[in-house]
Amino acid sequence: MAEALNRPELTRAARPSTFEVNAVNERGESVATAIAGEYPLTLYLDKRELVTLMTLGAAPEYLAIGYLRNQRLLASVDQIAAVQVDWTTASVAVTTRSMADQGIALWDRAPPQAGLDARIGRRTVTTGCGQGTMFGDLMDSLDELRLPANASLSQEVLYTVMDNARRHESIYKVAGAVHGCALCSNAGNDRGEILQFVEDVGRHNAVDAIAGWMWLEGIDGADKIFYTTGRLTSEMVIKCAQIGVPFLLSRSGLTQMGFELAGRLGLTMIGRCQGKHYLLFSGGERFMALGTTSLA
Amino acid sequence: MAEALNRPELTRAARPSTFEVNAVNERGESVATAIAGEYPLTLYLDKRELVTLMTLGAAPEYLAIGYLRNQRLLASVDQIAAVQVDWTTASVAVTTRSMADQGIALWDRAPPQAGLDARIGRRTVTTGCGQGTMFGDLMDSLDELRLPANASLSQEVLYTVMDNARRHESIYKVAGAVHGCALCSNAGNDRGEILQFVEDVGRHNAVDAIAGWMWLEGIDGADKIFYTTGRLTSEMVIKCAQIGVPFLLSRSGLTQMGFELAGRLGLTMIGRCQGKHYLLFSGGERFMALGTTSLA
Numbered sequence: 258m259a260e261a262l263n264r265p266e267l268t269r270a271a272r273p274s275t276f277e278v279n280a281v282n283e284r285g286e287s288v289a290t291a292i293a294g295e296y297p298l299t300l301y302l303d304k305r306e307l308v309t310l311m312t313l314g315a316a317p318e319y320l321a322i323g324y325l326r327n328q329r330l331l332a333s334v335d336q337i338a339a340v341q342v343d344w345t346t347a348s349v350a351v352t353t354r355s356m357a358d359q360g361i362a363l364w365d366r367a368p369p370q371a372g373l374d375a376r377i378g379r380r381t382v383t384t385g386c387g388q389g390t391m392f393g394d395l396m397d398s399l400d401e402l403r404l405p406a407n408a409s410l411s412q413e414v415l416y417t418v419m420d421n422a423r424r425h426e427s428i429y430k431v432a433g434a435v436h437g438c439a440l441c442s443n444a445g446n447d448r449g450e451i452l453q454f455v456e457d458v459g460r461h462n463a464v465d466a467i468a469g470w471m472w473l474e475g476i477d478g479a480d481k482i483f484y485t486t487g488r489l490t491s492e493m494v495i496k497c498a499q500i501g502v503p504f505l506l507s508r509s510g511l512t513q514m515g516f517e518l519a520g521r522l523g524l525t526m527i528g529r530c531q532g533k534h535y536l537l538f539s540g541g542e543r544f545m546a547l548g549t550t551s552l553a
Numbered sequence: 554m555a556e557a558l559n560r561p562e563l564t565r566a567a568r569p570s571t572f573e574v575n576a577v578n579e580r581g582e583s584v585a586t587a588i589a590g591e592y593p594l595t596l597y598l599d600k601r602e603l604v605t606l607m608t609l610g611a612a613p614e615y616l617a618i619g620y621l622r623n624q625r626l627l628a629s630v631d632q633i634a635a636v637q638v639d640w641t642t643a644s645v646a647v648t649t650r651s652m653a654d655q656g657i658a659l660w661d662r663a664p665p666q667a668g669l670d671a672r673i674g675r676r677t678v679t680t681g682c683g684q685g686t687m688f689g690d691l692m693d694s695l696d697e698l699r700l701p702a703n704a705s706l707s708q709e710v711l712y713t714v715m716d717n718a719r720r721h722e723s724i725y726k727v728a729g730a731v732h733g734c735a736l737c738s739n740a741g742n743d744r745g746e747i748l749q750f751v752e753d754v755g756r757h758n759a760v761d762a763i764a765g766w767m768w769l770e771g772i773d774g775a776d777k778i779f780y781t782t783g784r785l786t787s788e789m790v791i792k793c794a795q796i797g798v799p800f801l802l803s804r805s806g807l808t809q810m811g812f813e814l815a816g817r818l819g820l821t822m823i824g825r826c827q828g829k830h831y832l833l834f835s836g837g838e839r840f841m842a843l844g845t846t847s848l849a
Contacts, residue, residue, distance in 0.1 A: 276809045280824075280832035283708070285842050290832060295787060295808035311787060311810070412579070433806030433825075434784045458786060458808050488730045490754060491591060491607060510729030512591035512754050513572045514607070528576075529729075536576035536586060546581050 263335065263354070265473070270342035272296055272314030274456075275432045291432040295458045299348045300324060302331075303356040309347075313428070313435055313457045316466040317342045320457070321349040323469025327496050329398070334472040399495065404503040404523050405479045410443060411545040414482070417449025418506060419530045422484050428456045429486070436460030436487045440467050443504065444480035452481070460487035461496070468500045478502035489515040489528055489538075498522045503543060506530050511538060559631065559650075561618075561769070566638035568592055568610030570752075571728045587728040591754045595644045596620060598627075599652040605643075609724070609731055609753045612762040613638045616753070617645040619765025623792050625694070630768040695791065700799040700819050701775045706739060707841040710778070713745025714802060715826045718780050724752045725782070732756030732783045736763050739800065740776035748777070756783035757792070764796045774798035785811040785824055785834075794818045799839060802826050807834060 275291045282288050299309040300321055307330070312320060318340045325331045331353070338357035342349045418441045428435050437456040442448055453470055457463040464485065471478065478501030485493060489511035495518060497505040505519070505526045516538055519526040525540025537544055571587045578584050595605040596617055603626070608616060614636045621627045627649070634653035638645045714737045724731050733752040738744055749766055753759040760781065767774065774797030781789060785807035791814060793801040801815070801822045812834055815822040821836025833840055 278809075278812055278834065280834045281837060282833075283829060283831055288832060290834075292806065292812055293808050295810035297810075434786070434808050458784075488754075490730070510588065512589050512730050513574075514591035514593075516574055516588055533579055535579055536584060537578075538574065538576050538586075541577060 263338075265334070265337040266339040266341070267318045267473075268340065268342045270314075270317055270344060272317075272344060274313055274315055274428045293428055293432040293434045293458055296344070297347050298342070301348060301350045303351070303353050310462060311458060312462050314344070315428075315457065316455055316470070317349055319455070319466040319469035319473065320462055321351055321469065322472055323465035323467065324462075325351060326468050326472050327465050327499055334475075399498070399518070399522065402498045402522055404498060404501065406523070406543075408443070408479060408503045409543050409545055410482065410504050410525060411448075412547045414443060414449040415506070415527065415530075415535065415544075416533065418451075418482055418484055419532075419535070421449060421451050422486075422508075422530075425451060425454055427454075434458060436463055436485065438463040438467050438487075439484040440471065440476075440502070441482040441484060442480070443482045449482070452476075460485060461492060463487075464493065464496045468496065471500055482506060484530075485509075488512065489519075489526060491515050491518055494518040494522065494524060494526070498524055503540070506535075559634075561630070561633040562635040562637070563614045563769075564636065564638045566610075566613055566640060568613075568640060570609055570611055570724045589724055589728040589730045589754055592640070593643050594638070597644060597646045599649050600646070606758060607754060608758050610640070611724075611753065612751050612766070613645055615751070615762040615765035615769065616758055617647055617765065618768055619761035619763065620758075621647060622764050622768050623761050623795055630771075695794070695814070695818065698794045698818055700794060700797065702819070702839075704739070704775060704799045705839050705841055706778065706800050706821060707744075708843045710739060710745040711802070711823065711826075711831065711840075712829065714747075714778055714780055715831070717745060717747050718782075718804075718826075721747060721750055723750075730754060732759055732781065734759040734763050734782075735780040736767065736772075736798070737778040737780060738776070739778045745778070748772075756781060757788060759783075760789065760792045764792065767796055778802060780826075781805075784808065785815075785822060787811050787814055790814040790818065790820060790822070794820055799836070802831075 272294055274294050277289050277291055280288050280290045294313050296314045297309050298312050300307045321340050336353045338354045339352040422439055427437055435456040435458055439451045440453045442450050442452055453467055455463045455466040481502045482504040483497050483502040484506045486508050488509045489507050491514040494515045505524055507528050508530050511528045519539040525543045526538045527535050529536045568590055570590050573585050573587055576584050576586045590609050592610045593605050594608050596603045617636055632649045634650045635648040718735055731752040731754055735747045736749045738746050738748055749763055751759045751762040777798045778800040779793050779798040780802045782804050784805045785803050787810040790811045799821055801820055803824050804826050807824045815835040821839045822834045823831050825832045
């Protein structure tokens with residue numbers, strides 16, 4: 258994937274991530290406690306209100322772009338002319354080039370843009386909280402997704418990712434109540450290094466923000482590893498496959514549907530990554546354990 | 554609140570909650586591992602498709618009723634004639650008496666049912682996963698909510714709730730990847746006892762299922778305590794207040810918006826409940842610490 262030909266105009270409107278409040282502990286002592294920010298952010302696509310996200314606000318521009326990508330409401334980042342976050346109105350306005358250049362809204366035009374109304378019309382409330390929003394036909398289009406068969410992940414690199422994720426500075430360590438996602442390298446001399454790390458009060462926001470950053474920077478997922486602190490539910494598996502990353506790692510567990518989808522998509526999924534422990538649930542043919550060539 | 558005058562017809566269609574799959578651990582050993590179920594369930598209200606929930610499927614009828622309650626799509630449980638779950642079509646059909654008796658859909662009728670379209674039309678994607686769905690004007694109507702000022706929670710009962718929640722048999726202990734919610738007594742001789750416990754892959758589903766059960770059984774929230782394993786975000790605080798429970802406890806942390814809303818709603822919110830530790834964040838005037846009358 259090449260970098261966006263015409264880079265969209267972006268605001269840089271991150272919000273403060275933590276706040277200090279006073280709490281009272283079990284001994285009756287007042288304890289200054291850091292808590293995570295949470296802000297409503299209403300997403301407008303060419304002046305059309307799509308949805309209101311509740312977010313930490315650390316990467317609102319990436320979040321907006323990634324949301325449109327993962328919901329398949331835009332086909333290419335090159336369609337985006339501008340992403341403007343305005344916290345005074347709690348809004349992020351995404352303007353497409355079709356609108357910017359011709360004053361024509363995306364959904365007024367011919368396919369593939371047609372059908373946006375139909376996609377927006379159908380909601381799937383997904384598992385992150387059990388009630389996320391996935392528009393339209395994501396589930397129907399899974400079989401179009403192809404992950405690289407020749408990619409491989411070594412146990413050494415897996416441990417490097419786990420160690421980097423554990424040591425990474427985070428809002429979670431300070432305030433809790435957030436989920437983190439990291440995109441890591443699986444190529445060259447920096448295998449296992451964290452390329453991008455995003456936290457959000459919603460773990461789906463965190464993965465969407467990374468998807469948006471990848472789109473914006475023209476970063477391909479084939480030689481990357483995706484790490485999340487969150488559970489491996491159907492939506493996490495789908496989003497990882499949508500951004501083309503063949504390796505999905507989590508500190509947490511998984512659901513049956515996440516497991517089935519990972520198998521169907523050919524995703525290498527590793528859960529319960531803690532300390533030196535992990536459980537490889539699918540895609541073992543891509544995994545190289547210490548002193549072996551493959552577990553497959 | 555009195556029990557529903559005409560109890561709706563309900564299916565009892567719980568799904569298996571756990572499945573065993575084989576994983577490979579860090580020593581290359583095959584490990585039989587329990588994972589949590591996750592199923593799509595599409596909610597129809599009088600034959601109108603509202604949303605597809607991803608759920609553990611342990612209490613689908615309560616979930617459907619509680620979702621309609623917490624989204625304020627129905628004003629009373631007495632409007633419900635039947636709740637029918639059919640897993641072969643992954644659907645739950647809620648039939649209202651207006652439809653059942655007169656063949657007239659709720660949203661075709663006069664206020665207060667009017668405006669359903671407008672409410673359904675507006676989505677707020679909330680924080681459980683950052684992308685939940687809250688229809689319409691929930692945030693606007695918060696100031697209508699009143700919680701009992703005279704309720705009080707003692708530190709002894711708090712510890713009883715924490716201990717009962719910790720010891721409770723759970724899918725989480727077996728398979729992880731789920732959140733649990735418990736409604737506990739704060740009256741009579743069984744203060745701190747768990748009255749209802751629901752787990753789901755989505756924590757908002759778990760609280761909705763408890764809200765549905767309460768509606769169905771005519772259970773008032775004023776003399777209850779709500780415990781969740783999940784984070785105290787804006788939506789958890791709003792839903793706890795909507796079911797009239799003045800005490801919200803969590804093993805986890807909170808967000809700034811959850812904190813602000815708890816203060817605005819007069820909710821007593823206690824987070825980080827682990828072992829003998831906790832942090833009281835708001836509503837201390839209702840809390841009775843050991844050997845004191847109040848922390849306020």
